[in-house]
Amino acid sequence: MSSSVFLSGAGIAALVLAGAVAVATANRDRQELATAEAAIGAVHAERDVLRAKVSELQETVQEHAALEERIRELEAALQDRDAASQTAEDAAEDSEDDPATVLAGIGDAENGKTLFRQCSGCHEIGAGAENGVGPHLNLLFGRKAASIDGYRYSDSLMRAATNGLEWHADTLSDYIADPRTFASGTRMSYAGMKDDADRRDLLAFLRIYSDNPADIPEADPTAVGTDHSVDPEILAIAGDAEYGEYLSSECTTCHQASGSDDGIPSIVLWPEEDFVTAMHAYKEKVRPNPVMQLIAGRLSNEEIAALAAYFKDLEE
Template sequence: MPRLSALTLAAMVVSGGAARAELIGDAEKGAEQFSECSGCHQVGKGAEDRIGPHLNGIFGRRAAAHDGYRYSASMERAGVDGLTWTLETLDAYIENPRALVSRTRMSYRGMKDEQARADLLAYLRRFSDNPANIPEAAPTAIGTDHSVDPDILAIQGDPEYGEYLSSECVSCHQADGSADGIPSITRWPEEDFVVAMHAYKDKLRPHPVMQMMAGRLSNEEIAALAAYFKDLE
């Protein structure tokens, strides 16, 4: 398998009509970053499932599609919705697991340093089936940072306005918190709710109906819904 260096140029990626070269992370440094993951995951020859699934062949794989591992219901739903592990979605998940899968069992709080994540993903890329044949733009070109702006997270939502807006939400999600086939959104921490909705707006979470619904909401409306559902009994 080819080894990657810090200055390995990815393929030319078309963006906004102009081609640009992206840099991929340093796989050698990524091997060191993997120490944060190794308590739960293995990768490489002989890797086995532990607390979390092994990470061989992760690029291009549908979420919750590794046979023999028991995933959380939330991760299984994400896979059914179409979540696939590309560099963009892995980068967002490693930065903040709840951004893509709200009730994931992965307790890791996230790797906030963008370069460290790029290095880690360059390392994991080595263990794809044919890493030389993976197009650099998808999944291995460095994407944009998908963290939610702190100013957006700081918006104080109006729960009464959130109740007014909630009628479309509770047409699918049960107001009593039950989760019969559709996940509950009651009693969510406000930040988790806001992060999840912005992941739909950014099309990181793949559910098309939720992408449409979130795309119609302003930051203030999302904050109001978060404030309402947080204390809904």
């Protein structure tokens, strides 16, 4: 019993002492808090000043960028003029530099593998590839630019992506040819691969690590079709009916030569003019069916005329 009385006395003493200490601590804390708040206020003021400066600087930078852009435009215009005058002089075939022919096919992946050594310091590709100095390059074809999570892209590429840049054979070729012309602020410090054949080979190698159209038919194309310009006198072209007969075999996978039309319309015995007009409407994507847009899209004016000439008299 007596020990418990002693303990409770000591307990009371301890409580009193603790109370005094608590009051003192609270006072000191309040003082420190006031000091800290004053310091924070000062920091905030300083921050506001810095922010103002930053936005001022950003404006200057933007002005500079706009000026640089203008300079580039002027330089490009100058180059175009020079090029135009040169082309006029040697109008002979310079198809090597014609963008339509640059990617007419895909190159040699073996040579592309060797060329990739120029890239492998920064970019990984293949099983287990990860982002390094540059982003990994798996599934590159058909990908939206600047879209790999966890990689910090330059503002330039991010802007281009916002504007709809996607990586296809043509855009990749342009980018690799001259990265800084393509995206001025890119952090890819690579001078560019100027040789068209080399770029085709490199792309053929990179293509191996993207979806293959054979396995996933909606995967990105590997070839670029011929560009057809619309001839104002297309209706006057006399069609080669024998060529039309060969070409018609692509049509008769769906359209029946007998003229039957369940689900898919008949295309036989049409007046040539109607046939040609309809095909050009698909070619120019005025008519909506995507299968027909594709098929008509790569037929030349002569080929459309040839089909019209063949189908106008077809009777089975």
